[in-house]
Amino acid sequence: MLHRLAQFYQAMVIGRPRLTLAIILLLTVGLALGLPNFKLDASADSLTLEHDADLDYFREINKRYQSGDFLVVTYKPQDDLFSDASIATLKALRDELLAVEGVVGSNSMLDVPLLYSPRQTLTEIASAPRNLLTPGVDRALAKQEFLSSPIYRDMLLSPDGQTTALLLNLAVDNRFIELVRERDSLRLKRDTQGLTEAEAEELARVSQAFLDYRTAADTRARARVAQVRQIVDDYRDRAEIFLGGVTMITADMIDFIRSDLVVFGTGIVIFIIATLAFIFRQPRFVILPLMICILAVVMMLGYLSWVDWRLTVISSNFVALLLIISLAITIHLVVRYREFHAANPDWPQSRLVMETVRFMARPCLYTALTTMVAFASLVVSDIRPVIDFGWMMSIGLMVALALAFVVLPAGLMLLPKGEPRDRGDSSHVLTLRFSKFTEKHGNTVLVISLLAAMVSFYGASKLEVDNRFIDYFRKDTEIYQGLLAIDQRLGGTTTLDIILDADPELIEDLSSSFNGAGFGDVDDPFAEADPFDEPDPFERPEPLAQEDPFSETDPFSEKNPESPGARYWFTKAGLGELEQLHDYLESLPEVGKVQSLATAYKVGRDINGGQLNDFELALVRQKLPDEVKDVLLTPFLAESINQTRVSLRARETDPNLRRLELVDKIRRYAVDEVGLKSDQIHFTGMLVLYNNMLESLFRSQIVTLGGVFLGIMAMFMVLFRSATIALIAIIPNMLAAGVVLGGMGLAGVPLDMMTITIAAIAVGIGVDHAIHYLHRFRREFAELGDYLQCMHRAHASIGRAMFYTSVTIIVGFSILALSEFIPSIYFGLLTGLAMFAAIVGSLTLLPKLVLITQPFGREALADAAPT
Template sequence: MGRLLSSAFWGELYDAAILRRPLLSLALTGAVIALCGFYVKDFRLDASSDQLVLEHDPDVVYYRELSERFGNGDFVVVTYTPKEDLFSDPSLERLKRLREALKSLPRVASVVTILDAPLLKNPAGTLKELKDNIKTLESPTANKKLAIIEFRDSPIYQGNLVSADLKSCAIQVNFTPDTALDELTSRRYNLRERRRLGKLSAEDAGALGQVERQHRKMTDDHRSWRHDDIAAIRRVITGFRGDARIYLGGVPMIVDDIISYIRTDVGVFGVGMILYLVCLLALIFRDVRYAMMPLAASVLSVVMMMGILGYWHWDITIVSSNFISLQLVFTIEIGVHIVMRYRELLREGPGRTNAELVRETVHSTFEPLFYAILTTIAGFTSLVFCDIVPIVSFGWMMTLGLCITLLLAYVLIPCILLLLPKAAAPPPDAENEFGHRPAMFLARVADKRPWLVYGLSALLTALTVVGCIRLEVENSFISYFKKSTDIYQGMRFIDVELGGTTPVDVIIEFGKPAPPKPAAAKPSSDDDFAAFGEFEEEGQDPSKYWFTTEKLETIERVHDYLDGLEATGKVMSLGTAWKVAKGLNGGKPMDDFGTALLFRSMPGRSKEVLIDPYVSVSEGQARGTTRIKDSMDHLRRDALLKEIKRDLVEKAGLAPGSFRVSGLMVLYNNLLQSLYTSQIKTIGFSTLALFPMFLLFFRSLKLSLLVIIPNFIASMLVLGVMGLSGIPLDVMTITIVAIVVGIAVDNTMHYIHRFEEEFGKDRDYRKTMFRCHGSVGHAMLYATLTNATGFCILALSNFIPTILFGALTALALAIALLMAMTLLPLLIIHIKPFGPEGKLG
């Protein structure tokens, strides 16, 4: 057993299995890569709303129940702002042609415009007269002047179907419901819940596997169809943009565009980073073989990882979309350290055989690189303590990727070096032309100006503390896109002109209805209702007695409260229909009988629009919905939701526990608020996991503490910069700390490992520092240069989270290098963890 645990045993096994059979090793590795490459076709992206919620969040369960109960159709919104007056004949004729063109598209169920809106005051009349005489703008007898006044003043249309200035209108394009997918999604969710609760039988487990496969295929088909639908709608509206300003918005469009952005970033920036790294490595090494080996290992590791993800149906999300960039830079970093060590040994011993050089390269670099990868894995596995599914998935994904990176780098690069003819030894000053001067400059700064290093470190620490205190989690979907993009402009226009963006629902619980009672006699004041003839027979329909003036007045108070908030846009509820009904009744009071009769007798289309989405009689629930203006600069979502919950009791008069706030904004806010806790958990776990590893590797408490200090400053500085710059913490930036911890630890471990080796030569801390900067410092500098500048390429994206991810990671890597090459050697010189200076034995 002791032999199995010894490094010598594993070294001999590696020599026998890999180094003595390089051609066979490459052939087997190539076969595995080819197999993985076959499954790359199943690699896919997922940007659905399910990926932006907390796991096991009770609000998610409640939201899904409400979606099934009240309906939550799939639709996009087209905004239409003509150059001439909106209600002019040419404008309405063009709008009609646009509507018909959209209607003709496959999978479009209906299109709703101002041309289709029922006019309830054209002219104003009694409820009895209205029932059989509802007009639209297209009705031959419609009065356009009265219609314009109604669109301006109606609580149904104003700020919803038309803008307040009557210059723009919304066109709602409703897609045909995919009932089969909806039913399968519901079944999959129920089976997953049973599995989570430990109540899944063997039969159900088999059913769940089949449902998962079916759901994946149907989701892929649905996503492909919806992408085609969005593209077709864009083609249609492009033909009308010469005479009007037109934007496209809606959740399906946002999801489709995010997937398109991610796919573009994965492809373009993956290829772009590879080409950039080719040029940079060629500049550093000035030798094609040394440049291509790390690059080949990094590209092939990405292919392997994509194939594995495709085989396991492990989708990448917004959070994990940058895993290709990370996989590339981590593999490049390992490859650079291996190649740099090989070149160093070749320069020192040009007479040695190639096999000896490769063997010593592997054995001298594997231990620090193994522990460096292990500590990086610890940083990423800290992400599994989040409650956010895509972040947890990203943590496991990168853990697997790092294992593949280490294995592939130590098979490919040594085997290729063995199979290629031995290269000529680099000249003694080969490295000096590129990396020597900056490395030696940092050494001289640490040697001659220690007060400057300590002072800047203290200043960075203080700024980090201030920034962390100011760090916020406020964010919105609109902030994910550049202002120059169509998606941003469309979302902002809808947000400002047409009632807001992110929905919030208030569900009022009135209790399930009791068994029906005999109907009271109709009062004479409501003779207008006689023509509706709805209550002549006794029945068991609970809705006959559900609609009462007391309930509707309560709903109206909630409606008016929400409508009075600065952050809310359009509000819709039963209160909307109640306001219209009171106006149509000529101001006469309506009792419970007349109220119930009105709501039950409403014509079909009006009932579908004004009643059905806002009440569930069987559950005794009324729903008020509004949309939040996400583009407001001073919007604080968590504070707003708390204010709404408080004021619904204190101002709207609802009893505590008789209502619940729901909607996409609630789910997204829950996710954002969990980021603080999740970030603390990840930092805490990283620290607790890394410290024992340092103790195991260095076998020294002093050295372990020394490693923690510069790494902690570099990683926490990211949060400080975000706080000082007003950049909010979100599902992508929360991962940067884990990434920086991993890479920063790599640098410090390499440096200390080499320092310990070099110190034994003369036991002079100062001279050892200069030797380390002149050797391993080059590899650290090159690795950080390739990594940081590679991440900077992401700044060319149109997706703001990707830009921030690239810029902040690059900054953190640069700071981590400075800390490792200035503060770390200073701490080593002053604390003297390797013992006192002096002459050798």
């Protein structure tokens, strides 16, 4: 089989190079036709865990409470915020923003009802609700209300009174939620139980419907953000304005990804041209490798477009990585070809090319496979973009390897052999210094390696994953500045919802108590004075059911939804528990704005001049106008299932913020101090989803590295048939990965969705050096039978290719520092550091281990060594 394959390869690539290149060109054009359909994905869903039950619950809660996404516009005028001019400008800005498609309302100083400016009775609130635009409103009192009232404090006005926020409410996309939940439930069943044929067809249909719908929704969302930004820009000459919100961040992330693709691709192509021209100084060895790199990228991007496989912020590095790795494979082939040409100038071109292919096929295949193992190990992650990145790179590596062994040989066959140029290359002088240092100071190499391993282990033990989302962006970006303004001035950024279910036993007790006691056991709120200034309905001798004005909503009727048994969270007992939890949350330094029914309870008490009993609470609910209910009640009470919602925003910039600790701390307080049962409490929101993603990073890191080492060890066993060789080959690369992880821990750089991939990638790419070096060392040993001489010759030959590829990879990855996304910058620089550690280890520690273990046999038995 292999013999026939070799014959076919030689007949096509060597014998018919024009036809071969024409086929490659046609295939590339066919794939490139899909590029107009190429799409990017920066949605919040793309950064969540696979099969995350919390994500499904998050969507369910959003739909239940109709708490959709929102855009935040911070507004800090040049004049006093409460001046006529500033308020007029703010009103004009709000009115324009409300006209944007998809914006269904706004919360701002101009919209919310004023209850304390001055304090009003319930009758006044019900009959004539007021806001900041109502004629005659005392703006000084209104300002004090925004700063200190339990409703608006830390939400609409900064503590200095100069910055306010426009919260633009976006319509909840219920169709999106239905489609994604249906798709995810089928996916979960597929991965856990299996699907019937009909269910598999339904999954394919739903998945495509969701993709189509999300594409249209993303387009609308980006257009909305662009329109909002255009409106806001017209007001920047009168105020300092920042735009925030998940939708805005998603839109900007798309721009970041697109920019990174262009910048990385352009920068690396320029670098490739400069590098190849400097190393080889022959146009053919610039043009052919560059063709291979570009063809690999175009073919892969075309393929991704045809199958609608979208790049995310993580896989946006895909283009840069594929260019770099394609170049590394090609450089090894070029270096070996030039060595053969220099040593055998009389050979015909066909023999030079074919011998190069034969010599390099096995090591290049195994280096590609080991790198694929590294990237394929990422699929064990629970994070979908990381999984996709692993598969994309694995497929891309196969394409790059095939192109390198087809396009370069076929291209060389179309060109004259020319004069050998390798004789003037003196780069082996540098690599020989490493071999001489290893010969003279081998023990020093071992001691330094041991110390590096110990320091790396200590540093890795200090690795953290709890990082701040705001730190993902440069300080000069609007995302960073907007998040900072919202976080520090307007009550925090990351949402956490605490969902509380009523205790069924308490509900039953309350219902029984009211049904058995009758109205006589209820304190009469109107015994001394009527706080609502209305006739007492209970003074009538007739039963309430006959002429009672509240007969349709009798607060104590068994059938009435206002019954304390059916509405536990709006009783004095339920609100007392909520208020205790609410006040505790507000006392936490890492927590900003807290909103719950407890706010309504506080306001109701203020209006009533003291305490409220259950009957008064029911009456307050009936009397409150819709404008007030929409602020105080509706977002926090699911009436039909006796459930309430406490919403808070965490301060991302607080140095004490530890997400998991915060959730655990709240849960303990709710159970131990408030007296709630553990199964009554549920947590959701972006803080939970983001924390789940971070917590999975440690697990993924361990599983990924373990999978990489096992896979690579297995390949070394197949390639070299020696456990000793497999072990000594992996040690320098384990050390390189350890140096990076340890360095991150010591420098305080946390693991995130990008840096989690560094260690596996570093091992997968770094081990290529070990394969090439050991493969050449074994061949040299079969000829010379002397380990020291073989080491020097390996350094002078394959060591040069290793040096070239390492410099290419290190500098290539460093280009990622031009990104607008901080994790991409860390990824590029830290991967470059890992590759530097890998090449140093491969040129020092690896040969020293070979000299110690002598894995290719004793020198006296050199003649019998396998070839």
